[in-house]
Amino acid sequence: MNKVTVRQLFKDATSYMNQRIQVSGWVRTIRDSKSFGFIELNDGSFFNNLQIVIDDSLSNFAEVVKLGVGSAIVVDGLLVESPGAKQPFELKAEQVHIEGECPPEYPLQKKRHSFEFLRTIAHLRPRTNTFSAVFRIRSLAAYAIHKYFQERNFVYVHTPIITGSDCEGAGEMFRVTTLDPKNPPLTDTGEVNFKEDFFGRETNLTVSGQLEVETYCMAFRNVYTFGPTFRAENSNTARHAAEFWMIEPEMAFATLEDDMELAEDMLKYLINYCLEHAPEEMSFFNNFIDKGLFDRLENVVNSEFAHVTYTEAIELLKKANTSFDYPVEWGKDLQTEHERYLTEQIFKKPVFVTDYPKDIKAFYMRMNDDEKTVAAMDCLVPGVGEIIGGSQREERLDRLEKRMAELKLKPEDYWWYLDIRKYGGTKHAGFGLGFERAIMYITGMSNIRDVVSFPRTVKSADF
């Protein structure tokens, strides 16, 4: 028997029309009458279901009709054109083999469930329309990111997950240790003695691969990391997870302008790739998750991103005919409401805000000639706000050391990072894109917990 996936059928129905084929998958719903019935079968290969027509000529008709939603079956039958309006073709079953029954207590019903409930059954939710679509997009997007960078000869660098650099400054870290928490070895002064720990020092899960990837940038010119990162921040929002993936490209001999060009181009490529390669899923999101999704994505893909300096943005916000909850003032970071006003009301498209005051940005960002601002950029998009943050890095050793001293960072903790400036340093720039936030933006899903297979958030690490 010719084994076929539902994807093959939908992509090339004519090759299989009026042929005897075998499909296998899971029952999404059964509608039955006295002597015939219909099964909606999803085989995982494609977003849409295949309609199976069954009748009492089947030896096990009575048994098949009683199958619960979620049952696994293998069907032999004839592919025919469907008289029904909702599907182009259907499979007239000649034999239905029951692989795995699904009892009535199966939590998924054929009606809509709340996302909150589905989070409690994260092991079953990929079987629903929404999560099937989300995780196929997530898979495609991950591939598209590699494809984008590989086609441009960026080298993929696996930066470490366990890191000994405890001062990346990007947030609270998760400790990695094999010491017994009830009885740790102590030093003479009564502190925990990490010299006796597995690595002989304090180690943590990485909060960013940037510092490490910068070192490979000085060897391969254009590089990127794409992997998990961890933040032990007590952030309780729909946009934060303790474990998330980041894309961090880094380019040598590049300026902030090159950096923004890359960010804009990559974002557009990513969106186009998903629209092109998962049209069924994307239409589903546009119809059922976020009615304005296509308009928003097309606006991003077809517009030149706006550019504005932080200082100009402050002026624009001060002139804005709106009262903000937080005051607009040069030197203070832009609040969420300010960012959204800029991108949604003033520019109505993605916008790069550049050249922030040095005091609200990281130590490694390149000092501008005005000595007050640094060559940083945030990319703000309508609907979400900040999606990308990047900068040109400070390549001048003396300036970097001076800045670190101001911030009371110990040079010995960064000896290898400073070496990069010492030995053939060049100007370079990069950015970080939160993968989950990109997926949220592309799908219209509004909670990060619903774009991660098994999300880890504050007080929650089930599965």
Add this chain to the structure above:
RNA sequence: UCCUCGAUAGCUCAACGGUAGAGCACCCGGCUGUUAACCGGGUGGUUGUUGGUUCGAAUCCAACUCGGGGAGCCA
């Protein structure tokens, strides 16, 4: 961490100080082209936890737990 809303049947919700209910799911029956199938009947509850107020609490109060939305921090 702060503000705010919420937790009632397997799911989605109603009942707002006086007998805990509906739709869906599930079970039984009917139906020869359904598509969130339809029609009839039925099963299903320690009202998140603990304590308090009251003749009486799902309902009012307090604490806790968990969840939603917003904010901070950020990606």
